Amino acid sequence: MKEDGIGPGQIIRRKQDGSLEYQGDELTIEEPLEIRIGEKTIATTMRTPGHDEELAAGFLLSEAVMRDGDKIAGFSRPKTARNRDNIIVVDLECGKKVKLNSTQRFGTISSSCGLCGKESIEAIRQNFPPIKSTALRIDIETLLSLPDKLRANQSGFARTGGIHAAGIFDANGKALIVREDIGRHNAVDKAIGRAFLDQKLPLDRHLLLVSGGASFEIMQKALAAGIAIIASVSAPSSLAMEFAREMNQTLVGFLRPPSFNIYSHIQRVILK
Amino acid sequence: MKEDGIGPGQIIRRKQDGSLEYQGDELTIEEPLEIRIGEKTIATTMRTPGHDEELAAGFLLSEAVMRDGDKIAGFSRPKTARNRDNIIVVDLECGKKVKLNSTQRFGTISSSCGLCGKESIEAIRQNFPPIKSTALRIDIETLLSLPDKLRANQSGFARTGGIHAAGIFDANGKALIVREDIGRHNAVDKAIGRAFLDQKLPLDRHLLLVSGGASFEIMQKALAAGIAIIASVSAPSSLAMEFAREMNQTLVGFLRPPSFNIYSHIQRVILK
Numbered sequence: 342m343k344e345d346g347i348g349p350g351q352i353i354r355r356k357q358d359g360s361l362e363y364q365g366d367e368l369t370i371e372e373p374l375e376i377r378i379g380e381k382t383i384a385t386t387m388r389t390p391g392h393d394e395e396l397a398a399g400f401l402l403s404e405a406v407m408r409d410g411d412k413i414a415g416f417s418r419p420k421t422a423r424n425r426d427n428i429i430v431v432d433l434e435c436g437k438k439v440k441l442n443s444t445q446r447f448g449t450i451s452s453s454c455g456l457c458g459k460e461s462i463e464a465i466r467q468n469f470p471p472i473k474s475t476a477l478r479i480d481i482e483t484l485l486s487l488p489d490k491l492r493a494n495q496s497g498f499a500r501t502g503g504i505h506a507a508g509i510f511d512a513n514g515k516a517l518i519v520r521e522d523i524g525r526h527n528a529v530d531k532a533i534g535r536a537f538l539d540q541k542l543p544l545d546r547h548l549l550l551v552s553g554g555a556s557f558e559i560m561q562k563a564l565a566a567g568i569a570i571i572a573s574v575s576a577p578s579s580l581a582m583e584f585a586r587e588m589n590q591t592l593v594g595f596l597r598p599p600s601f602n603i604y605s606h607i608q609r610v611i612l613k
Numbered sequence: 614m615k616e617d618g619i620g621p622g623q624i625i626r627r628k629q630d631g632s633l634e635y636q637g638d639e640l641t642i643e644e645p646l647e648i649r650i651g652e653k654t655i656a657t658t659m660r661t662p663g664h665d666e667e668l669a670a671g672f673l674l675s676e677a678v679m680r681d682g683d684k685i686a687g688f689s690r691p692k693t694a695r696n697r698d699n700i701i702v703v704d705l706e707c708g709k710k711v712k713l714n715s716t717q718r719f720g721t722i723s724s725s726c727g728l729c730g731k732e733s734i735e736a737i738r739q740n741f742p743p744i745k746s747t748a749l750r751i752d753i754e755t756l757l758s759l760p761d762k763l764r765a766n767q768s769g770f771a772r773t774g775g776i777h778a779a780g781i782f783d784a785n786g787k788a789l790i791v792r793e794d795i796g797r798h799n800a801v802d803k804a805i806g807r808a809f810l811d812q813k814l815p816l817d818r819h820l821l822l823v824s825g826g827a828s829f830e831i832m833q834k835a836l837a838a839g840i841a842i843i844a845s846v847s848a849p850s851s852l853a854m855e856f857a858r859e860m861n862q863t864l865v866g867f868l869r870p871p872s873f874n875i876y877s878h879i880q881r882v883i884l885k
Binding site: 347352353355357359361370372387424461554558576579580581582600601603604605606612 | 624625628629640641643644645659696732753828847850852871875878
């Protein structure tokens with residue numbers, strides 16, 4: 342028993358009936374990850390360990406450091422660092438160089454200059470073209486089946502709400518990739534990073550489902566992967582909707598069967 | 614009617630009975646905010662407009678650029694910029710200088726070097742001392758009343774889940790400050806920023822309630838404001854719990870009446 346009354350690995354739970362009990366403290370792991378290209382630190386993010394290569398790949402794709410068609414030569418951990426598990430080194434293909442503006446900030450590539458929302462969208466457009474018209478269409482039944490499928494692909498603890506998920510599905514509702522992370526954006530980076538490493542981009546025949554809401558940054562990541570339909574369980578932001586409308590993406594929100602909202606480009610949802 | 618079948622200001626809703634209808638597109642606003650000290654850009658964040666001064670103040674406090682006792686001389690908008698509403702300029706008190714390491718990254722001050730979790734906590738400790746023992750104690754009834762009080766202080770739209778909230782309460786459950794933002798961290802920055810500007814720090818007789826879960830970064834912000842009890846509606850992360858244990862903070866999670874969990878320093882909750 343520690344000084345604070347809670348031993349290692351323990352928490353105290355107040356139950357519905359008002360009684361108290363000790364429980365195990367199973368929590369989603371949060372640790373920093375430093376992403377390096379060679380010797381250079383590109384970014385650090387708080388993430389749930391696992392699939393670090395995918396996270397790094399998805400991040401570099403989202404930030405337009407890498408592009409569809411580029412290849413990553415490999416990944417490594419620094420040999421000498423004590424916390425090597427929290428550092429991932431990306432090795433680029435021979436001859437590939439990274440253009441990094443010294444003032445470039447990561448996290449939201451576009452929002453570095455007090456832009457207004459519309460200008461943020463324009464800045465993204467300079468890096469990523471809008472989605473081309475695709476033949477992708479999804480029917481309502483398939484759409485409504487996705488939240489259950491996302492959960493079915495998550496770990497058990499996910500149901501407590503301690504971790505976010507992002508899933509990439511085809512038009513038949515088949516899960517291609519599902520990834521989890523304590524950070525919403527990281528979960529998306531892991532999912533699109535996997536597809537990038539497998540050279541499956543653009544994902545213009547696929548749909549992205551995220552467990553939370555859709556923000557500007559989520560939309561940007563989806564666009565970087567060429568995803569034409571984005572669905573979220575919660576509300577999108579105003580800028581996410583504007584982004585979707587400009588970039589020819591179909592945005593579905595509040596996907597809580599049997600209901601949902603469509604915010605843009607309804608032609609990809611078969612409404613019959 | 615736009616080309617995509619949805620007019621400006623419209624969305625399409627699939628209702629419970631399967632029928633479709635057009636609705637208004639009321640969404641939480643997301644726009645970038647650039648925070649400057651004088652001419653220098655410190656950070657940009659995607660936020661919900663409103664209380665920008667508080668957001669800037671809370672951010673500078675959280676990142677240890679400002680400290681308890683410091684004063685901000687004032688705020689302004691750039692005179693000439695087109696998007697002046699998305700830029701906030703912080704003017705420091707005469708003689709006050711800001712030490713900014715050129716490699717300093719913001720967002721998570723501590724996580725700039727692939728630290729392990731424990732080292733991240735240690736890095737924060739160098740900027741902010743652990744909470745001193747305080748007389749603050751809260752009884753279970755008051756604790757259980759807080760989620761309703763937080764919601765009562767939110768805007769109507771908040772109930773749809775499109776916006777996060779952070780509230781600072783006293784030991785009697787009285788709300789001191791409640792702030793909303795599309796970003797969880799921004800909501801906390803606004804709340805502690807208000808207290809900072811009102812020279813009410815440290816908030817060691819107060820409790821912070823956040824609408825989501827407690828991450829490392831939320832705990833860091835609470836510590837910067839000297840807050841001894843942090844409660845969250847969802848799950849904390851592993852690192853949030855470790856942080857709370859090290860920094861002498863009481864961490865409550867899954868605060869969903871009549872239940873909750875206590876992860877650290879139970880002495881501040883009157884368990885009778």
